[in-house]
Amino acid sequence: MKQLRASGGMWVSVAGTHLYIDPGPGALVRCLSSRPRLDPSQLEGILLTHKHLDHSNDVNVMIEAMTEGGFRKRGVLFAPKDALEGDSVVLNYVRSFVDRIEILEENRTYEIGDIRFSTGRKHHHPVETYGLNFETKPCTFSLVPDTRFFPELVDLYRGDLLVIHVARLKPIGDERIDHLSVEDVKTLLKKIRPRLTVLTHFGMTMIKAKPWLVAEELEKELGIKVLAASDGLKIELEEV
Numbered sequence: 001m002k003q004l005r006a007s008g009g010m011w012v013s014v015a016g017t018h019l020y021i022d023p024g025p026g027a028l029v030r031c032l033s034s035r036p037r038l039d040p041s042q043l044e045g046i047l048l049t050h051k052h053l054d055h056s057n058d059v060n061v062m063i064e065a066m067t068e069g070g071f072r073k074r075g076v077l078f079a080p081k082d083a084l085e086g087d088s089v090v091l092n093y094v095r096s097f098v099d100r101i102e103i104l105e106e107n108r109t110y111e112i113g114d115i116r117f118s119t120g121r122k123h124h125h126p127v128e129t130y131g132l133n134f135e136t137k138p139c140t141f142s143l144v145p146d147t148r149f150f151p152e153l154v155d156l157y158r159g160d161l162l163v164i165h166v167a168r169l170k171p172i173g174d175e176r177i178d179h180l181s182v183e184d185v186k187t188l189l190k191k192i193r194p195r196l197t198v199l200t201h202f203g204m205t206m207i208k209a210k211p212w213l214v215a216e217e218l219e220k221e222l223g224i225k226v227l228a229a230s231d232g233l234k235i236e237l238e239e240v
């Protein structure tokens with residue numbers, strides 16, 4: 001909410017297929033101001049891991065940008081059912097701009113152009129949320145969005161590259177929290193040991209602790225490569 005870190009989400013490109021994940025506040029502006037510029041009309045799809053605003057705020061404007069104001073019907077929207085029903089974050093009039101809407105569900109595989117990905121089981125979060133495993137080449141990658149820690153998490157995500165949302169430096173006692181802390185991430189990384197881990201989605205306790213120092217410490221302790229995301233960070237799958 002203070003925009004100390006950009007909240008626009010991430011752009012995935014695989015062999016000419018472009019997919020945008022979690023267009024939070026600023027997604028469109030960040031795309032257009034990034035260098036090189038990212039052109040949303042090149043997107044094949046937009047995916048929401050869940051409906052919370054920090055992941056979905058710009059979904060409508062990004063759909064408009066992907067479809068050139070709705071004049072060029074194209075693309076796919078992926079979202080969990082509860083992002084589209086009731087208190088939906090996707091406006092009705094915008095839905096007719098995309099070719100199709102695919103509902104994200106537990107343990108399913110999806111395809112868009114050259115990108116193939118599957119969902120894991122439902123995360124522990126106040127709204128319906130799924131993590132993703134991408135079967136990309138030359139390396140696979142997994143995205144672990146918001147969730148409270150649960151033991152099965154260690155078996156869900158096996159990507160060579162692991163992008164993980166770590167909002168909190170420390171867990172808050174017994175209080176029910178719905179985000180991962182650094183302690184939780186450590187537990188996961190000890191078991192998964194990805195080739196490269198990228199920490200992102202920092203809350204204030206992480207920002208204050210300087211995420212790059214947190215990453216450095218994890219790297220030293222676990223003996224694996226850990227990177228703290230910075231705004232505009234670009235990762236080449238060939239180099240993971």
Ligand SMILES: [Zn+2]
Nearest residue numbers: 050052125146
């Ligand atoms: Zn959330």
